[in-house]
Structures are given as C-alpha cells and as structure tokens.
Amino acid sequence: MMDGAVPVSEFTQAIWHKIDTKTKPPGSLGRIEELAVQIAELQQSLTPRMDRCQLTIFAADHGIAHAGVSAFPQQVTRQMVLNFANGGAAANVFARTNGVDLRIVDTGVVGGPFDLEEVLGRRLGDGTANFTGQPAMPAESAETALEQGRALGQDGDWDAVAFGEMGIANTSSATLIAHKISGLPVAKLTGRGTGLDDEALRYKTDVLESAACRTGDLTPLETLAQYGGFEIATMAGAMLGAAGARRVIIVDGFIATSAALVALGLNPSIKPALVFAHRSDEAGHSILLNHLNASPLLDLGMRLGEGSGALLAWPLIKSAAAMLNEMASFEDADVTDGS
C-alpha cells in the first residue's frame, strides 16, 4: 500500500471481486460500479436490497420572500402543495414514472394547516421571519425541526429515500446556510432561483450579503435559526434519521445540498449514505458540490427542486444494485474472461 492510501477492507475487496467477475470488461459499467459498491458497503451486504424508494417533499414559507428575492409570489408555495396533493407537479409525474412513493409534509406554509389527508402536518410556524433584520426562527424551532425530521427519516421500510422541497424564496435561505457553513462567498452562491433577471439577481445578492453581515461564525444549529427555512431544517433532520437507518439518501439540487451541509455539519459520518443525484443549474450548486468533493450522477440543466432530480437518479441506483444481484459471472455464464 502507498503512503497515505486508505486500506481497502476485505469486504470492499469482496464487492469489487464480485463486480469484476461479472460478464463485462472490468470497469465497463463506470459510475454504476461505484454506486453498487457504495450501496453494498452501506448495507454491509453482497446482495443489497434496493427495491423501495420514497420521496418526501417538505414545504414551508419564508419571510425573506417579502424582500423581493424571488420571481414568484409567496402564495405559490401553498398552491403548489395543493398541486402535489392532486398529483399534478413534476415531482408527482417523475415519482409515478419511476415507481417512487411520495409523501408531502407541511412544515410551515403561510395560511394555516391543510385539512387534507395527503398532507402530513409538522408545522413550526406560519412561515419564518424575514431574516434581513432578525433570526428566521427561535433556536427551539430549529431543534424541533431537526427532531421531527429525524423521526420522519427513520420511519417506514425504505431502501432509499429522496427529499424534495417547496418554498418560495428558499434559494435565499439555502444560500446563506451554505455560506455560513462552507465559508464560500455569498456572491458565488447566489443564483437566479425561479428565474430572476440580471438586475434582480444583483439586488438579491446585495440583500443576502447584507443579511450575512448581521452575524459572525455560527454553528449549524445557529445557522438554521438565523437563516433557515422550516423545510430545510426538517430535511436536514430527515437526512440524519435516514442515515442512521442505513438508507441511501438521494440528494436533489441546491436546496437539498444546503440541508445536507447542515446534516454533515452535525454528523460528518453520514457521508457514505449520500448519493448526489444531479448538478442543478442554480449558480451555487457546482461550487457547493466541489466543496463537498461530490460528483453528481446527472447533469441535465435542471433547476426545479421538489426532489425532481433525485427521482430521475433513482433508476440508476436501483440498476446498480440489480447489476450486483442479478448479473451472471463469467463462470456462471460460461463466458471466457480476459485473463
């Protein structure tokens, strides 16, 4: 072994041996092989199960929306929750197409609770406060969000879980969370969100830079309280809960990655459970992924959120496990290997 190289465990060697003896040139399935190793290591099994996936969409409103940082008005959050409940959003369509179960959680949409069986209530308020001049939420709300998220991340019998979000102005919240935790500059993390033009983007950047200056160094929990969204805080908790249950966590775009940053800040050992689904077109996502040393599976020019990118990555993850479980070896199939 070379100096500094990480020793490869016997188990990992056994997984690679299983993959390398399958009826294909070694390495020819590229990232799918690496994914299979990640899944097998996570489950500590040479025959991992990867049949069931659930997407949870966390919804909440943001006081920062009143600063004019989104191209859309706040009421769209509530309208989209109803759209999710009626099965008409991109997330519904991709979930149905790819055999993924979907659950909707209201963590604090403005207008009060939804009286709908399709919407699970875990509300922490009627939207956050506008964080330009005050904390977005009390520290206790951030803690409760993490706790409620942990419980949601652990329940059920899923092999993989994906987390999506809906909340007008939440790219602003995600930008400041990412900035405070990673130290990357606000100007590089700020993007067009729902489609701001150049002038509106400059204005959003100014608003967020000034909000960032309001505070100094913060812990992940303090960051959530100062700049969080209820949905991002709950999602971070759900990632911690799901990792504890040894589930693959399919990380969606910029906002989900900011939640992952919080979760990693609270517990760095969850990293092996994370699969980064795609590179979002939101400006800050690429530098955030680089910061995490993460290479996403897909790069489709998408910038929607809702878990839409994660849903498209699920068939790849499922296929990786199926390759490990079902593909014949050279010996099984009586095919001559290259040695």
Ligand SMILES: Cc1cc2ncn([C@H]3O[C@H](COP(=O)(O)O)[C@@H](O)[C@H]3O)c2cc1C
């Ligand atoms: C109709 C519609 C559906 C969406 N689905 C997700 N988002 C996405 O856009 C929002 C973040 O962008 P910003 O920070 O610019 O507001 C979030 O709700 C996010 O999930 C949507 C946005 C809209 C308008």
Ligand SMILES: O=C(O)c1cccnc1
């Ligand atoms: O990448 C994302 O998560 C994203 C980007 C733009 C708008 N909403 C979400």
